[in-house]
Amino acid sequence: MLDKILYNTILCQTFSPCGKYLVAGNIYGQLAVFDLDRILNPVIELLTSDYNKPKQIHKIESGKQICSLITTDSFLIIGTINEITGWDWKAVTSGKWSKPAWTITIPVKSSMEQSDVNSLWLSEDEIKLFAGCGDNNIYAFNLEDGRLVTTYEGHSDYIHSIHGKSQQLISAGEDGLVLLWDERTGKSHSRLEPHANSKVSRPDIGKWVGAATLGDDWIVCGGGPRLSLWHLRSLDPVTAFDIADHGVHVAFFHDDCIVAGGASKHLYQLSYSGEVRVELPVSATTVYSAAMKTNPKVLAIAGSSSEIDLCTTFNYRDQVLHFR
Known part of the structure; x- marks a missing residue:
């Protein structure tokens, strides 16, 4: 029988509110829970050969792929296909996994329609949960009820990425659009089409945009078009990054640099002007997720592999975790 785990793809990751656990979701509906305390601060006398494997592996009842993850103080929130579920963190980490605390159903037009919840974002007050979906729409749900x-x-093809800041929302899609929205009104007020810009266009890879993130004054985005930095107010491109990738799926700001990855052998840390500060080798052939926390520092990198790279300095790979 074919061992599916050899062809594992990890689409998303998040950290527990206490920071002691890393959770990763894969295309087989499995959720791996890693005990970071045991992995990063091992007691040598008690160390076993499976220390870098999950403490728990849970299975979503439907078996649908886990497309996105996000956390609140109380719940691990999982985006799959056609639904979002909230799981009590105690159940996730203790192994008492049974039924979700709550479920939100994506309003698809028919039971036959499949709408992946590709990206989740929480409003800064954690009252609203945003879901970027495979039916081309973004939905905002009240987390209370x-x-x-x-x-x-506004998108004409499925959404890859959503992110928010200061009551603005940004989305990126397969249609090649990056849209800026007023979070309060639900209206799009600005748009970028990176594939239409000669500095960043890569027609051989496509027009899709896999990641877009808002900073205080900047937008970083990439996909088929090159990773690029845009001025938020003027919407002018400032930097086109020259990195060796065949498509970008991860891009976000950290301190005074940009972290980016995708179909490449490395995860990059870049200055705003385009200088490569760190070129970090990765286990996955394509990076789909890079989860970061800063206290203490941990960067977890995952994608088309059963291995997750763990970094505590953000400059080199300390550990390799095994989702198996």
């Missing part, structure tokens, strides 16, 4: 508050319509 699961009620659909707003539907953001």
